[in-house]
Amino acid sequence: MIVLAAGEGTRMRSATPKVLHEVGGRAMLDHVLAAARRSGADRLAVVVGPGMDKVGAAAARGGDAAVFVQQDRLGTAHAVLQARAAIEAGADDVVVLFGDTPLVTPETLRRVRDELAAGSDIVVCGFRTPAPTGYGRLLTDGARLVAIREERDASPAEREVTLCNAGIMGFRGAGVLSVLDAIGNANAKGEYYLTDAVEIAVARGLTARAVEGDEREFLGVNDRAQLAACEAHFQAGRRRAVMQEGATLIAPETVFFAADTSIGRDVVIEPHVVFGPGVTVESGARIRAYSHLEGARVAGGAIVGPFARLRPGADIGPDAHIGNFVEIKNSVVEAGAKANHLAYIGDARIGAKANIGAGTITCNYDGFGKYHTDIGRGAFVGSNSSLVAPIRIGEGAYVGSGSVVTADVPDDSLAVARGRQVVKSGWAQAFRARMKALKAR
Ligand code: UD1
Ligand code: MG
Numbered sequence: 001m002i003v004l005a006a007g008e009g010t011r012m013r014s015a016t017p018k019v020l021h022e023v024g025g026r027a028m029l030d031h032v033l034a035a036a037r038r039s040g041a042d043r044l045a046v047v048v049g050p051g052m053d054k055v056g057a058a059a060a061r062g063g064d065a066a067v068f069v070q071q072d073r074l075g076t077a078h079a080v081l082q083a084r085a086a087i088e089a090g091a092d093d094v095v096v097l098f099g100d101t102p103l104v105t106p107e108t109l110r111r112v113r114d115e116l117a118a119g120s121d122i123v124v125c126g127f128r129t130p131a132p133t134g135y136g137r138l139l140t141d142g143a144r145l146v147a148i149r150e151e152r153d154a155s156p157a158e159r160e161v162t163l164c165n166a167g168i169m170g171f172r173g174a175g176v177l178s179v180l181d182a183i184g185n186a187n188a189k190g191e192y193y194l195t196d197a198v199e200i201a202v203a204r205g206l207t208a209r210a211v212e213g214d215e216r217e218f219l220g221v222n223d224r225a226q227l228a229a230c231e232a233h234f235q236a237g238r239r240r241a242v243m244q245e246g247a248t249l250i251a252p253e254t255v256f257f258a259a260d261t262s263i264g265r266d267v268v269i270e271p272h273v274v275f276g277p278g279v280t281v282e283s284g285a286r287i288r289a290y291s292h293l294e295g296a297r298v299a300g301g302a303i304v305g306p307f308a309r310l311r312p313g314a315d316i317g318p319d320a321h322i323g324n325f326v327e328i329k330n331s332v333v334e335a336g337a338k339a340n341h342l343a344y345i346g347d348a349r350i351g352a353k354a355n356i357g358a359g360t361i362t363c364n365y366d367g368f369g370k371y372h373t374d375i376g377r378g379a380f381v382g383s384n385s386s387l388v389a390p391i392r393i394g395e396g397a398y399v400g401s402g403s404v405v406t407a408d409v410p411d412d413s414l415a416v417a418r419g420r421q422v423v424k425s426g427w428a429q430a431f432r433a434r435m436k437a438l439k440a441r
Pocket of ligand 1: 004074099137164220
């Protein structure tokens with residue numbers, strides 16, 4: 001499969017190449033490559049523009065895509081031919097995708113490949129829209145596709161056609177190069193149009209057909225508004241899928257998923273929750289309102305939020321509770337442990353059933369290194385304590401409220417590290433009297 005990603009995307013007005021903009025926390029290019037892989041493609045090629053090293057590097061990251069550079073932007077057919085070496089290597093079929101059309105599904109790509117396997121020489125994805133302006137039109141004769149006409153080259157009658165080219169085209173492997181090499185550039189844009197392959201093939205007695213899909217699957221991104229439209233459609237699809245798989249979303253339209261979010265059965269997600277990349281929520285957990293999670297795992301029976309923040313490496317064990325205004329980073333919270341209010345837990349292990357009081361902070365960073373805090377099973381850390389890492393709080397140990405703990409606390413002992421309380425009886429009365437007298441002078 002060949003992904004065209006040479007478009008620089010000037011209308012994005014961005015320092016980031018267009019296809020690296022993200023939908024659901026994943027680059028558009030990665031969405032397309034993932035769909036290609038899942039449709040069973042065994043060879044991937046990505047065509048990038050000159051100087052688009054970041055795109056090339058992103059494409060190469062999976063280790064299975066060859067990267068080709070299109071030096072001059074001479075059209076989609078010209079772009080495909082930059083991957084000539086990949087095409088010459090031989091394949092049953094060659095499917096061309098656009099890097100800026102991220103929502104295409106593996107099922108659609110499989111349909112294209114199945115049609116090719118069933119005997120068509122060219123298969124084109126189409127969709128119907130009442131607003132076809134800007135798209136190439138699919139000109140059909142019964143079930144057969146006879147040509148694709150670009151908007152600028154279309155006659156008034158052809159412009160009335162509402163069946164549009166989605167941009168995804170599949171070719172039978174044998175003979176594809178001969179058709180592509182025959183494409184010229186005598187058209188309104190002076191470009192080598194990949195779409196001209198249909199007319200050339202049909203003139204040679206080959207067969208072409210269209211497979212129709214939902215317009216939204218083929219949304220292309222050229223500007224930020226279209227990026228947002230794609231995101232909205234992506235989110236709508238993920239919400240539906242998550243509910244179909246057995247999770248409850250109380251207000252689905254307020255929950256945002258990443259492409260790789262994994263949500264188990266009987267998970268309840270309250271309103272206004274955001275999932276960044278890399279989150280797994282296992283069956284039976286509850287994510288309460290206004291929480292933000294990324295790079296985290298939440299085990300069954302755990303309750304996270306409201307207003308919780310789980311950062312990368314947060315691993316919340318079964319039946320653990322992470323409450324309001326608690327931030328967890330790179331820490332394991334073992335079964336049944338609780339940090340219910342106003343805490344920062346970073347680079348730590350919290351043993352099973354330990355209780356972390358309100359306002360507890362792991363002081364894990366000194367401006368140079370990060371240090372580990374280990375809190376034993378069943379330990380009780382009193383409110384408003386600072387645990388200066390590296391440090392170990394033993395199993396079953398207590399830390400008195402308001403402590404700044406700088407030395408390890410042995411198992412089952414109490415550490416109090418704060419000023420001892422002094423009580424001066426009658427002091428307040430005397431103070432007030434003195435101040436009043438001063439003022440009266
Ligand atoms: C293309 C189709 C049109 C279809 C529409 C769907 C052609 C000639 N036209 O038009 O029928 O309805 O997509 O969105 O194919 N690219 C390169 N190198 C080039 C030119 C383009 O890599 O020299 C890449 C672009 O980055 C983009 C894709 O090919 O990913 C499509 O190019 P674009 O210029 O957007 O074509 P459209 O005019 O949208
Ligand atoms: Mg386009």
